[in-house]
Amino acid sequence: MADEHGVLIAGEIQEGRLSQSTRELLAHGRGLADALGEELAVALLGDDVGDTPKEAIAFGADRVYAVTDPILQDTPFDAYVTAIHKVCLEHPPRVILLAKDDIGTEVGPRLACRLDTAAAQDCLDVRIDPADKRLIAERPVYGGSCIATVTCSQTPMVAIVRGKTTEPLERDDSRQGEVVAIAAGLDPSTVKTRMTEEVAEASEGVRLEDASIIVAGGRGLGGPEPFQAELQELADALGAPLGASRAVVDAGWVPYSYQIGLTGKTVTPNLYITVGISGASQHMAGCSGAKVIVAINKDAEANIFKDARYGIVGDWKKVLPALTEQVKALG
Amino acid sequence: MPLHIIVTAKQVMDPESPASAYRVDREAKRVVPTAPIPPVINGFDENGLEAALRIKDAGDDVKVTVLSAGPSFVMDVMKKALSMGTDEMVLVQDDALDGISDSMITARVLALAIQKIGDFDLIIAGRQASDWDNAQVPLILAEMLGLPCITITRKVEVKGGEVVCEHIIDNGYQVVSASLPAVVTVSNELGEPRYPNIRNIMAAARKTPTTWSLADIGMSESDLAPKLQMLDLYVPEKQSQVEFIEGENEEDAGRKLAIKLREAKLI
Ligand SMILES: Cc1cc2nc3c(=O)[nH]c(=O)nc-3n(C[C@H](O)[C@H](O)[C@H](O)COP(=O)(O)OP(=O)(O)OC[C@H]3O[C@@H](n4cnc5c(N)ncnc54)[C@H](O)[C@@H]3O)c2cc1C
Ligand SMILES: Nc1ncnc2c1ncn2[C@@H]1O[C@H](COP(=O)(O)O)[C@@H](O)[C@H]1O
Numbered sequence: 001m002a003d004e005h006g007v008l009i010a011g012e013i014q015e016g017r018l019s020q021s022t023r024e025l026l027a028h029g030r031g032l033a034d035a036l037g038e039e040l041a042v043a044l045l046g047d048d049v050g051d052t053p054k055e056a057i058a059f060g061a062d063r064v065y066a067v068t069d070p071i072l073q074d075t076p077f078d079a080y081v082t083a084i085h086k087v088c089l090e091h092p093p094r095v096i097l098l099a100k101d102d103i104g105t106e107v108g109p110r111l112a113c114r115l116d117t118a119a120a121q122d123c124l125d126v127r128i129d130p131a132d133k134r135l136i137a138e139r140p141v142y143g144g145s146c147i148a149t150v151t152c153s154q155t156p157m158v159a160i161v162r163g164k165t166t167e168p169l170e171r172d173d174s175r176q177g178e179v180v181a182i183a184a185g186l187d188p189s190t191v192k193t194r195m196t197e198e199v200a201e202a203s204e205g206v207r208l209e210d211a212s213i214i215v216a217g218g219r220g221l222g223g224p225e226p227f228q229a230e231l232q233e234l235a236d237a238l239g240a241p242l243g244a245s246r247a248v249v250d251a252g253w254v255p256y257s258y259q260i261g262l263t264g265k266t267v268t269p270n271l272y273i274t275v276g277i278s279g280a281s282q283h284m285a286g287c288s289g290a291k292v293i294v295a296i297n298k299d300a301e302a303n304i305f306k307d308a309r310y311g312i313v314g315d316w317k318k319v320l321p322a323l324t325e326q327v328k329a330l331g
Numbered sequence: 332m333p334l335h336i337i338v339t340a341k342q343v344m345d346p347e348s349p350a351s352a353y354r355v356d357r358e359a360k361r362v363v364p365t366a367p368i369p370p371v372i373n374g375f376d377e378n379g380l381e382a383a384l385r386i387k388d389a390g391d392d393v394k395v396t397v398l399s400a401g402p403s404f405v406m407d408v409m410k411k412a413l414s415m416g417t418d419e420m421v422l423v424q425d426d427a428l429d430g431i432s433d434s435m436i437t438a439r440v441l442a443l444a445i446q447k448i449g450d451f452d453l454i455i456a457g458r459q460a461s462d463w464d465n466a467q468v469p470l471i472l473a474e475m476l477g478l479p480c481i482t483i484t485r486k487v488e489v490k491g492g493e494v495v496c497e498h499i500i501d502n503g504y505q506v507v508s509a510s511l512p513a514v515v516t517v518s519n520e521l522g523e524p525r526y527p528n529i530r531n532i533m534a535a536a537r538k539t540p541t542t543w544s545l546a547d548i549g550m551s552e553s554d555l556a557p558k559l560q561m562l563d564l565y566v567p568e569k570q571s572q573v574e575f576i577e578g579e580n581e582e583d584a585g586r587k588l589a590i591k592l593r594e595a596k597l598i
Contacts, residue, residue, distance in 0.1 A: 078479070102500055106482055109434065109467035113474040118435060118559035121466050136562065141463050142362050143346050146355050148432075148463075149563035153556075192479035193509045201503040213598065238598060246519075256520055257502055262464065263518065265501075271597045282346070292597055294588070295573075303350075311573045312588055314581035322585030330593050 004155045006039035007032045008093035010084050010111075011056060012075075012103060013046050018055045021099035023168035028126055028161060029097055030060040030169060032135070035128040036094065039063055043087045045080060045184075047073040057177035060169045064177060065091070069184035071191065075103060078191045081110045083184040088115060088156065090182070095135045096158045097126070100266075108160040119158035120150050126159050135159060144262055144285030163209070164268040164289055201255055206241045208260065213271045216243035216260060216287070220276020220297065220316065224253035230316070231275060234324040243267065243287075245277050261286035275316050279304025296320065333392040334489060336383045337448065339441055339456040339469070340376035340399050340412055345369070346461040360564040361430065362462070370408055375457025377415075377524035379517045382487045383455050384416050384525065390489070394418045396448065400440045402429035413535035414527030420540035421448060427545055432463045433557035438471035443548040445476065453494055454514045458483050469516045479509035485520035 007029045012019040018026075026042065033040035041063040042056045053064040065087050071079045080103060088096065088111070096111065098104035100122055112119035123137040124147070135157045141148045151157065208214060215235040217227055227242065235242050243265070244258040260267055262285040272290035276297065277283060284307055287293070295308035296319050305311045312319050344353060345368055352366045372380075380397070387393040397412040400423040413420055423444050431437060445451065454473075459466035473480035485504065486497040495508040496515055527535070545555075576591060578584035592598045 105466060106470060106480075109470040110474050110480075112467075113435065113438075113471045118433065118557075119467060120559065122464065139464075141564070142344075142353075143461055143464065145350065146362065146564060146566045148360075148561055149565075151560050151562055153558050153560055192513075193481055193507050195498075195505050195507050197506040198500075199503045199505070250519060256499065263458070271592070281350075292595070294592070305573045305575075306569055306571045308573045310588060310591060311575050312581070312584045313575060314584060318581035319585040319588075322582035323589050326586040326589035327592075327598060330589060330598070 004092040004094045006036065006041055006093055007095045007097065008088065008091070009040070009042040009061075010096065010098045010104070010107065011042045011044045011052075012099065012101075013044060013049060013052050016050050016052070018052050018059065019099070020168070021101055021163050022056070023059050024163060024166055025097050025099055025161060026056065026060040027166045027169045032095055032126060032128050033062070035130070036133055038094070041065060041091065041093065043067055043084055045072045045075065045083050053179045057175050058171045058173045060175070062177050064179045065182050066179055067182045067184050069186045071186045071188060072184065074195075076191045076193065076195075077103065077106045077110075078193065079184075079186050080107050081114065082186060082190055084111055085114045086184060087182060092156065094133065094155045096156050098158070098160045100160050100162045104160045108158050112158040115156060115158075117154055117156055117158065118152045119160060121160045123159045123161045124165055126161060140262075140285055143280075143282040145281040163266060201257055208241055208243055208265050208267050211241050211267065211269050213238050213240035213273070214243045214267055214269045215240050215273045215275070216245070216277060217248060217275050218245040218277030219247040219251070220278075221248070222276075226316075227254055230320045230324070234273070234320060234327065237324050237327045245280075245283050274304055275320060277304055278302050279307060332450070333394040334386070334390055334453070335451045336386060336393065336395045336453045336455060337445060337451050338376065338379045338383045338395060338397050338412070338417065339454065340380065340397050341373045341457075341460045341462075342370050342399060342401055342404055342408060343373045343460055343462045345371045346374070355564055355566050357563070357565055360561045362564070370405055372408060372411060373457050373460050375459060375461075375517060375519060378519050378521045379455040379457050380412055380415050380417060381524040382515075382517045382521055386487065386489050387416070396421060396451075398441065398444055398448070399423070400428060400437065400444065402426055409540070410535055411527065413538050414532045415525055416527075416531045420538070422540045422542045423545070423548060424542050425545040427555055431557070432465070432561065433559045434465045434467040434471055435558055436555060438468050438475055439554050440545070440548070440550060441468065441472050442475040443550055444543065447543070447548050452511045453489065454478070454512070455487065456514065456516045458516045458518045469514050473514040476514070478512055478514050480514045480516075481507050481509060482516045483518050484515055485518055487515055487517065487521070
């Protein structure tokens with residue numbers, strides 16, 4: 001389509017405010033829109049979008065599509081896809097950005113299919129090719145062991161962007177923008193799945209995604225007990241939550257909500273202390289954004305030491321209690 | 332009429348193989364094996380097979396068909412799906428599928444094959460394939476077939492014309508259901524895939540997969556033009572900068588680490 005224009009973000013509202021991921025997408029989108037010399041628009045969906053359009057403009061949007069419908073109250077994915085698709089038909093964008101979360105990973109590919117175009121999941125970086133104004137994205141493949149640079153032979157291209165790959169812009173309430181109201185007019189029969197129950201299993205305390213220090217344990221701990229004892233003790237001394245590799249989640253030592261990696265959580269702490277983790281690419285895919293990685297592993301050849309800033313080659317049974325004791329002593 | 336479940340399963344390079352077992356051919360934009368390590372059925376697809384077989388164990392009349400698409404197959408590897416206890420296997424095998432990483436094309440191939448298979452009630456796929464980690468073929472497939480889709484599940488049951496799943500979310504799970512036919516994707520939290528038993532291995536030995544080419548399913552040349560284009564494929568450069576903390580013994584190293592982290596203002 002010749003009249004495709006600008007960047008569209010599929011935004012998300014959480015407890016009446018723009019989600020953190022949407023604010024990050026606005027920073028990515030602002031960069032792309034400026035490179036294109038075109039507009040940055042964000043679609044906000046809900047039964048009521050409240051004050052979020054103003055917030056979106058303050059964080060970088062030129063235009064907000066306020067898409068409302070009673071069905072959108074608890075964002076069923078089917079309705080979400082249909083609503084965003086409608087926005088894309090009425091105002092065709094060149095680039096569509098979604099967040100890599102429960103909603104974006106589902107909606108992105110389905111939206112791309114309806115628009116008969118391509119989507120790229122889990123993008124670490126997005127930029128515009130100045131030569132032909134196409135979107136270029138970098139994404140990890142083969143378990144994070146290598147990176148593919150991809151683009152789309154046509155517009156629009158859909159990119160599902162990983163969280164914490166940029167910082168939101170400074171909020172500027174003097175920024176000006178336009179708000180366009182769109183009644184989604186959704187047909188309830190298009191919602192084909194039904195959620196009947198939601199069960200929270202996560203541990204209390206700091207969320208891994210928000211933690212500045214994380215202590216993560218792997219198969220090298222040898223069983224579930226050290227997670228409750230030695231590892232927990234270090235975590236408590238640091239005020240840090242516990243994370244884990246998939247190997248120990250699969251073994252049932254800790255619940256899935258602890259898992260960090262390609263198919264677990266993406267974390268970006270200042271300090272990531274690993275104990276008995278080998279450093280498989282699928283694990284590192286979730287923690288490579290950590291500022292400083294510390295590894296305690298008895299195998300000097302373990303992969304984890306390639307990513308670590310500080311390392312101890314040794315048995316955690318000896319290293320860990322002494323480390324914890326010293327941390328406590330330092331206060 | 333039996334309840335017919337189709338499980339999609341992709342043959343992939345073993346993701347657990349050491350880094351030395353493959354290299355990135357930047358020119359060809361391919362990951363190529365350097366050692367003769369056999370491929371595997373994508374791990375999440377083995378979980379998908381297990382999900383289907385659990386439904387088969389619980390039901391009276393359930394048929395499970397395995398569906399795979401690719402340029403070539405190692406039969407010893409793919410036969411594992413039959414040896415686990417599935418009933419039939421359909422392979423879409425065509426040289427033209429070599430190097431395809433565009434999910435739209437793969438989903439089109441699977442959709443056409445499923446339409447040729449005909450009647451089905453449930454499609455079970457893995458949450459993602461461990462080669463390109465696209466995590467989108469089942470979603471696109473559901474769109475193409477106009478079916479509901481429930482992703483990343485750890486429990487799949489069929490009850491009274493509906494599929495009822497536990498869909499994993501960030502901090503727990505949701506119980507989500509949809510009318511059949513539907514598409515469901517499965518994650519490893521579903522549990523270990525079963526080992527083939529002797530009876531099923533013998534039954535599998537007598538089975539021959541149905542093999543179709545792209546022409547057989549009515550796929551045209553124009554359907555093979557990728558929309559997603561790979562410009563580069565590379566191994567990110569990593570400069571190891573590890574500082575090993577040593578002490579008189581391991582305990583001493585532990586203490587020194589704490590002091591180091593404090594000096595660096597990290598704790
Ligand atoms: C598609 C796919 C997705 C995946 N997703 C994820 C994911 O999201 N997250 C994830 O973590 N993994 C994931 N994996 C699994 C990943 O490939 C590895 O298998 C896993 O991360 C290994 O966990 P580990 O490091 O705890 O165990 P291991 O690899 O077994 O490492 C244990 C380490 O402990 C050390 N050790 C043993 N004893 C001691 C001791 N006494 N003191 C000190 N060190 C000791 C050993 O030297 C070894 O290095 C995925 C795999 C696939 C195929
Ligand atoms: N070539 C293929 N043959 C059979 N199933 C496939 C194929 N490609 C993808 N799938 C299915 O789709 C799921 C997700 O794959 P992907 O979207 O490529 O990550 C896989 O776990 C498989 O179940």
